Every structure is written in structure tokens, then in C-alpha cells.
Amino acid sequence: MAKNNDKELLSLFRDENTRHHAFNIIIRKYQERLYWHVRRIVISHDDADDVIQNTFIRVWNGLEKFHEASKLYTWLYRIATNEALSFLKQYRKKFIIPIVTVENILENSLESDSFFNGDEIQMKLQKAILSLPEKQRLVFNMKYFDEMKYEEMAKILNTSVGALKASYHHAVKKIEKKLGKG
Amino acid sequence: MDESSNISPRLTKIKRGNPYSVPENYFEELPGRIQEAIHVQKETEPVKPFTFRFIRPQLAVAASIIAFAVIGYFGYKLIHSDNSASELTSGEIAEYVEYYSSEIEEDMFIEMLEENKLPEADYSDLSDEIITYLVDENIDYQSIIEIL
Structure with a gap:
């Protein structure tokens, strides 16, 4: 199987019998690029891990309705971006009085990050x-x-x-x- | 080299590598953890019975029709209700008059009384029995007679 071909992966995903297998290949193919994109937005590894998992859960739930109007890669990137930005938005809602901003928190995360x-x-x-x-x-x-x-x-x-x-x-x-x- | 190199001499000197890292075997384990999360999501998802899913649109239509019928019925009753004064008790009338007394003019009252003239009062047969009662009750019957 040409496992790098998105069209083939999508047709495998649409088949109930090969859905999980196809999805596993999609995750392995795109996880690193999406993870690093998300990591640069949310900074901490733990937060990036949460966001990337939510991203792929959303992808799983929506992939059947994906009609290939755009490339799979573009669609995945858009979902990951939205998830990461929503994550920061939730953070912002916690701080009504901006004594501590999200940017301050991200900077602290960066300074204390053991994976930097x-x-x-x-x-x-x-x-x-x-x-x-x-x-x-x-x-x-x-x-x-x-x-x-x-x-x-x-x-x-x-x-x-x-x-x-x-x-x-x-x-x-x-x-x-x-x-x-x- | 991108177009920013002319305006960013400091930036171009910095090594363009990824300064972040991940825990060991993170990317090897991630697909399994995601599949596990999806499995958990599927198991915890409330499954609606097939019959309910099938008849749900029909139920919604039926509920809408019933709601319209009920609203229509009570609306019609409200518009066409004949709440005439004859159905009111004397207590309700008294209450009404007391409540709206400030808005009712004296002339209007007199006019109404003229229209529905009551028989003339005849106090000639005010018996001794009544006078005795009033005296017993310590009521000044003379002043009552004067008023009348």
C-alpha cells in the first residue's frame, strides 16, 4: 500500500474494516509536524500533548465528513491551530484582571521547561x-x-x-x- | 535565506534549529494513546436507542402541533370570553368600585341611579320594635331619621 498517499488513506478510513488502521497511519504521518506547531504556540510539553490529543480526536470525529476541498495536511494544520488558540483563549478567560497575562505564563513555562x-x-x-x-x-x-x-x-x-x-x-x-x- | 535577512541581521545569525524536545519515546507512544482516547470516547458516548433516533423528528413535529393547538385554544377563549357583570358577585362589584372609586365621578353615579331608579323609601312604618332595638343598641335613631 502506498501509505503516504492521502487519497488512499482517506478511502481506507471510509471503510469500516480499515478505519483504525488508516487513522493510525495518518497520526504517524503528521503527528510530529503538528506537535511542533502546537508546541510553539502553547510552549509547555504537557499542554502541547493535551492539545495534540484533542486535535486528533477532532480529526477522528470529522474525517468522514472531510470532502477534500483542501489538502488533508492543510485541514489537519487548521484544526491543530484552532485547538491551540482555543487552549490559550481558555487561559485568558481565567484572568479577568490582567495582572498575570497568558504571555507571562508562557514565558514562565519556557524558563522552567525541562524539555528546552x-x-x-x-x-x-x-x-x-x-x-x-x-x-x-x-x-x-x-x-x-x-x-x-x-x-x-x-x-x-x-x-x-x-x-x-x-x-x-x-x-x-x-x-x-x-x-x-x- | 528568506526575504527577512536584509532587515534582520541579528536573527539570521541565530541557529534556526528546534530548541524544544520531548520525553523519550513520545512519538512512538502517541498514536496508541490517541487511539485509546478515541476508544474511551466511543464507550462513554451515550447511545440513543434506534427507535428514538428514528422517531425523533416525528415527535418534534407532533409536539409543535400540540403546542400550537393549546396556544390557539386558550387564545380564542381569552379573546371571546364574555365576562359580563351578571356573573359577578356583589362582593366583586363592591371591590371593583372601592378600587376604582377615585376614577368614578359622582355625576356618573347619580346618572346611573336615575336610570335604575329604586322605589321611594317609606319610613312611616318604622315600628316601635325597631326603635326599641336601636335604643337597646345605643344608636341615635333620631339622627338616622334626620339623615334619611
């Missing part, structure tokens, strides 16, 4: 990324780390290529400024 292996300058970069507005942060991560094309990002984030380019440009300038400080 970067050096000092990488830590500084991550902190600079955390200081960006949410959308810019998302765009920066997808472009800089995932090296995703703007056209692909536009499909996932449901926005225009021009807006994404502008967001990325602003993000880079702000990060550069932050890196230049002390």
Missing part, C-alpha cells in the same frame, strides 16, 4: 517571539520554523498572502529590535 535544550540566544529569541501579538507570533513560527509557503499559510489561517507578508515583516522587525536590547 536551546542556548541563551535561542531562549532570547523565544522570549522575543512570545512578546509578539498572537497572529504575528503564529505567522512568524509558521514561516521561520516550519518554512511554510505563504500560499499554504493563507489557506490554513484563512487570510490573504499580502496580510501574511505584512505580519511576518512586522514580526521580524520587532524581534530584531528585541534581540538588539541588552
